[in-house]
Amino acid sequence: MLIHMTSSPPAAPRRGRPPRGAAPGLSRQRVLDEALALVDDEGIGEVSMRKLARRLGVDPMSLYNHVDNKDAILDGITELVLASTEFPAPTGDLRADLLEMARVFRRTMLNHPRAAPLVLTRQLASSQALAPTEIVLDRLCTAGLPMADAVHALRAVLAFLMGTLMREVNAGPTFGTGNPQAIEARRTELAESGLPTVSAAAPYLAVCDHEAEFEFGMRVLLEALDAELARTEAR
Amino acid sequence: MLIHMTSSPPAAPRRGRPPRGAAPGLSRQRVLDEALALVDDEGIGEVSMRKLARRLGVDPMSLYNHVDNKDAILDGITELVLASTEFPAPTGDLRADLLEMARVFRRTMLNHPRAAPLVLTRQLASSQALAPTEIVLDRLCTAGLPMADAVHALRAVLAFLMGTLMREVNAGPTFGTGNPQAIEARRTELAESGLPTVSAAAPYLAVCDHEAEFEFGMRVLLEALDAELARTEAR
């Protein structure tokens, strides 16, 4: 990133003419920002090159000057979201640090619930996308875990995170809303379908404290990690 | 489902004319079966009404006589896969039973890896789709867990299952194939990107024994479940 002023003074790293129509000059950044906004507003399924271009006041094909194709846009959205994740400084307490990182990650996903499936699904290998991995692995290793086990632990936590977040973010009202009347109706319906236990559990299935689920799972996994660490140190 | 024979004897619950062209008579079942086959062959992204119709030797629009729309087909595929899951009879050992159910579920997903994202993503509320839930909840309850905790446990395991299976089924070679040469290249590349730990972990990240990851996670979760049960009984 070197500062290299040419002779011409004005400004603008933008090269082409300043739009023929009225667009204030496109750029990869602007395209991706608007794409993320579009996803946040309407969901992944509603993303199309044409709609995105319309929001930018630009011809659909102009997007291809800044982005390879639609898939690259989805990748870009993923990276944008990941880049917006600000992991806290380590405190030295491994378990607390990992828990906090997971919490921050979850918060980020909840900030972009409609984009979350992208982030959770696409496994990017850019350095941007691997930054969190870097931090976690580093802390696990400095805590004394052999690399193989560190990767193991990382994957287990990641799998759980993916799973809960997927559920939390989809969050369709599978068992009706909190409406107790609807739940009751669903309940008798289930009982008649040969699902007595599910029927009995309907009130519990109808509501879901995602945060509690998240904390519970993390506690279990981190406890297992502690046990693993203790075993390693004993050796 | 009452048996009510009319006078005319021949057979065939099929009503319409036997194809104008040469199709051997469509049915919801045939459509869904072929749809699953299509997914297995080419992946979810390649499913289209037209392609599906072509495989059935039928006009695309004919499908709509047996299925509401494309989304219903995807739901149908999900149910087909779920229906093909044969959970074993309970042995009485709760933990072993749950582990075995998870294994069977995993096997089913691996039998239809390309359909798995559908099954894992869509949360269906049909009695077909809820059958596994019924079994698990029932066993957890008869083991002595309060319903609230049973639902809790179910969700934790499910989240982990979803996560690992999503990873396993996508299984893109994030870090190159097993090719040691490619790994080494990737490795120096990562080191230069300010990701020293990831770089060092590259050999471990490059390979992934999904089965071991699965077994590890399940062991941790089931151990936590045991602890929970012990706590409940003590109370």
Add this chain to the structure above:
DNA sequence: AAGATAAACCTACGATGTAGGTAAGACAAG
């Protein structure tokens, strides 16, 4: 002044999901 470059635009193609309409065989009622 002349040429190169980059960014915007435009046209067009094949593919998609599906609304709306038509035709033809099967059954029931007369």
Add this chain to the structure above:
DNA sequence: CTTGTCTTACCTACATCGTAGGTTTATCTT
């Protein structure tokens, strides 16, 4: 046997999609 209803398959048509290919124009370099 005729007539009408029903079911199912077929056909046409439309809006929308991603994007290949080509054209225009404003800016920078020489």
